[in-house]
Amino acid sequence: MPLQLLYGIEAAINGLMTGVMYSLVALGFVLIFKASGVFNYAQGVMALFAALTLVGLQNGQVPFAHLINTVFGTHLDRFGWHLPALLAILLAIGVMILFAILVERYLLKYLVGQDPIILFMATIGLAYFMEGFGDLMWGSDIKVIDMSMPLLGLPDGLPQGGSLWIEEHTQFLGDERFYGFFIDKLDIVGAGIAAILVISLMVFSRYTKTGTALRAVADDNQAALSVGISLRTIWVIVWAIAGFVALVAGVMWGAKSGVQFSLSLITLKALPVLMLGGFTSIPGAIIGGMIIGMGEKVFEFIVSSSWFGDAMGFTLNATENWFAYVLALLFLVFRPQGLFGEKIIERV
Amino acid sequence: MFYREAGDYKKTYAEDNQTFPLKLDRYGYYVILAVAFGIVPLVINDYWASAVLIPFLIWSIAALGLNILVGYCGQLSLGTGGFMAVGAYSSYKLMTSFPDLNIFFIVLISGVITAAVGVVFGLPSLRIKGFYLAVATLAAQFFLVWLFNKVEWFYNYSASGQISAPTRTVAGFEVTGATASPEAKYLFCLVLAVLLAWFARNLTRGRIGRSWMAIRDMDIAAEIIGVNPLKTKLMAFAVSSFLIGVSGSLFFAVYLGAVEVGEAFGIQKSFLVLFMIIIGGLGSILGSFIGAAFLVLMPVLLKNIMVGQLGFPIDIAAHFELLIIGFLIMLTLVLEPHGIAQLWRVTKQKLRLWPFPH
Secondary structure (H helix, E strand, C coil): CCHHHHHHHHHHHHHHHHHHHHHHHHHHHHHHHHHHCCCCCCHHHHHHHHHHHHHHHHCCECCCHHHHHHHHCCCCCECCCCCCHHHHHHHHHHHHHHHHHHHHHHCHHHHCCCCHHHHHHHHHHHHHHHHHHHHHHHCCCCECCCCCEHHHCECCCCCCCECHHHHHHHHHHCCCCCCCCCCEHHHHHHHHHHHHHHHHHHHHHHHCHHHHHHHHHHHCHHHHHHCCCCHHHHHHHHHHHHHHHHHHHHHHHHHHHCECHHHHHHHHHHHHHHHHHCCCCHHHHHHHHHHHHHHHHHHHHHHCCHHHHHHHCCCCCCCHHHHHHHHHHHHHHHCCCCCCCCCCCCCC | CCCCCCCCCCCCHHHHCCCCCCHHHHHHHHHHHHHHHHHHHHHCCHHHHHHHHHHHHHHHHHHHHHHHHHHHCCCCCCCHHHHHHHHHHHHHHHHHHCCCCCHHHHHHHHHHHHHHHHHHHHHHHHCCCHHHHHHHHHHHHHHHHHHHHHCHHHHCCCCCCCEECCCCEECCEECCCCCCCHHHHHHHHHHHHHHHHHHHHHHHHCHHHHHHHHHHHCHHHHHHCCCCHHHHHHHHHHHHHHHHHHHHHHHHHHHHCEECHHHHCCHHHHHHHHHHHHHHCCCCHHHHHHHHHHHHHHHHHHHHHHHHHCCCCHHHHHHHHHHHHHHHHHHHHHHCCCHHHHHHHHHHHHHHHCCCCC
């Protein structure tokens, strides 16, 4: 096969993997949107906050250390413990559940029945609040996430770097200039985890009592209320699950690029994924992510390649900034509800 | 008594139709304008002009623009930063291509160009609604910023990729460039802000404004009573983008002088303007000004208190700023979803009935 084509395929596969990572964030959106009609802009910041909390708890950071030191002139820094990753994850899940309860009690409760746009803006406010709060609590420096879990057979943490096995077994496709496909092991793990999450969420919503209640609420708020489902409990559960999904996304992205502020910006990447897949569909989030991830990598590969330059007289780069949005926009013009979304029916 | 319709006899139809029917309101605004035009320029200094007054006026215009789209027409947009960039870059290209053209017209023409771009990005709003539209406007934000970053023609092939405003004058006074005086800059922005606020206020009171509100409240019903959704929505996009373009042009030419597109017109700016209209009041001209004043003043105040008085490091102050903005937005939405302007409306209503509320 020609070298260019192989590189193109490599870009496509890597894009697919990155797309699945976008889907991890998009999943949290879909869950909350389905159950409460809230378009949760804070999902990305929740991922950041969860990852910050995880790292902070694990390394025994003193919360608000910087602030306390400034105000009282102390020199607090660490508690001096180092928790095993599994315990830290459990604690972080606990924090996210607490977060869900607080959000429901102090924000959502007061906004029941408001316009969806007002709720959306409230979550933007929540996102800013959480971002400031997370930075104050754990500091804004870039943190390295350490996921070594000997109990689960991962003594060195999540695998990093390219997979040699894939490189060796794909080398035969090209000539001696081709070294095989470079695919990050972490991305493969991410794809696996996303698959597990989706399947377990679907099983959960289909075969458990709570899951059925969730679907009932998603279908019709008031009907669900009238058969005795507590909306507030359901919302807490949904936000807690979304918090858990955020934690998973935060860990995966944190392992990829360090736990830092830019993590919260993946929200913006998850939005076109949602639009493409439809706001209400869990498989849609995954497939939308794959289309967006692959599309932007392949598009960038094509428009920045030399033969595109020869043919058109110019090349483009850094198109990943906008490609996803423009693709989603064009797509929506033809299919306003996204790929798998419920058809929007307007009744008068 | 004061603050009453009673005793304020309207003798002509035009008088009956005026913007502020209450005498006290009217005089209040005259006083504010007199102070803004007559007294502030005499006492202004460089710090106040560049830290508070000029950004306040410029952001007010942007908030006014976004408020027309979001507050009056109900089309949520996150592309403000991108449209401001269009205003800034078109005024740069106009300034460098037509050195003799007056800056006043350059600013307005930049607004018109932005309006055209806004209409193009507003076209999908006919098919796409609600959140889907909000996300679609992000396409405008990211695409436009990328475009100005990558296409060298827009910044005249300068090596740094920045654009910087040459010196231009209005009636002999420099308003752009490094040597312009704060008074001239302030008055230039003030004149535009007052003109545009007057324009927006009257637009929203008339047929066009009412058709926007009809579309906002229920688009299908509006269509049935004969409001053309295509025309109305695109009109809202055009007017809104015009105002945002003017503010972007002023932001670049008068306020900053030199900008780098990703930094000056990033997505954060889109959110900032959105916050202004949420806190100030959706669907209110006054609210746009209140919101802009609030979000311009608050960081200055916080910085003065926390860094200046308490001696906090800058990064903690920045985190607190995020935290407080987020908190205020949630608080506003919980307590008064229509923003501070609604409080003012309620106060006015109470004043009218005072002291016998029943």
